[in-house]
Amino acid sequence: MQEILGKLDEDKRDRIINASLEEFSKHGYRKASTNKIVDKAGISKGLLYHYFGNKENLYEVLCSFVVNRILVEINRSVDWEEPDVFERLVQILLVKISLTRHYPKLYDFATVMYAETGVEGIKKASEEVAPDLMQRVNSENIDFGRFRDDIDPKIAMEIIQWTLEKYGDRFWSQQKSDQTLDLEAVKAEVLVYVDVLKRAFYKPGVEEA
Amino acid sequence: MQEILGKLDEDKRDRIINASLEEFSKHGYRKASTNKIVDKAGISKGLLYHYFGNKENLYEVLCSFVVNRILVEINRSVDWEEPDVFERLVQILLVKISLTRHYPKLYDFATVMYAETGVEGIKKASEEVAPDLMQRVNSENIDFGRFRDDIDPKIAMEIIQWTLEKYGDRFWSQQKSDQTLDLEAVKAEVLVYVDVLKRAFYKPGVEEA
DNA sequence: CTCCTTTTGACCAGACTGGTCAATAACTAC
């Protein structure tokens, strides 16, 4: 499957991928137009069908590319020994954001992909691997003793995750397409929220660790 | 404009409104299909055009209906004397949820409506009234002195709002269409999060007020 | 019966769809 992408040269491949991600995530599988994809990618109709055969195959190749890319990047970036919830969750957010540098619509596509019931198998594949990983991400080696005794860690975790997700949403909606991405600046901005949440949820004295 | 809706009998009117809200919010103005709207509403094509003239007019009538409905409901339900941030924001959430009872896609449509640049005038109209109202909602008569001195109230407010919004998102995605809506149960569920946030953000002793 | 409003759905021209294919361009090997 993936060898199709390997045959293309890198520029063209990424143009096709990004055009497809955008079109599929904007309109879903059925309403996505291959004509618009080839226009956006700057290639001819024939070439797309030469490589991918048909629309469904293009979609499937895209799906496995996306799942693969996300899993690889998470495994590469997450420090599994880190006991601090905040550090861990910020790491995940930064993975998302840095992936978005090359493939702006990667996560939009992943969302649509998850929701689409049309093409079977793909949904299962991502369900098999992703939730397990996500559970590992926010539990393995995490030190829950840092939370105040009168704060329910489960609820607190939800609030922290939601806050970081909402920050991410706002970040993406503000990000202009021509802007370069300064990960350190993002980190600093996120830290404002993390700071408040740490002070609010952690036992006094722990937050400096 | 609105008199068009007044001429229709209530059942049919709501069927047309809900079908239109769903179609427009799913696909945006351009890709929304009037054929699907009439199918979903259970009326003929000719009738829709008899009442609304054309697609754009239908959209505009829908826009003012939605803006009107939301503003009326907020003004009816919000207690402007309430000094507690949490009470105020929970009120707003409950308004949203109860409006969704009759018009499930009302807020989805409002979101799309806000984003669409195509039909001019509507966007301005909602921008003129809504943001002012939203600012009033989360500042007028609010007692910010209840926050801990080491917690930035602005950041805290954002986190609270984001948490309630995310709770709302989850609620709507879990809500089956045939389920009846138990506002008291929702209130109890939200209280779990509000409790944790109050304990975390408010000065000790204030949270019982 | 007439007059009026409500309601229907077949019909239109045009846009757009996923997919094909014969023709060409570019590249490699000899």
Place this chain on the structure above:
DNA sequence: GTAGTTATTGACCAGTCTGGTCAAAAGGAG
């Protein structure tokens, strides 16, 4: 050079779906 292979094009196809029209029917009121 030439032969063979691969990459690439875009006009073309049959079909679906679009927003919108309109003559006709159905229904109600006097």
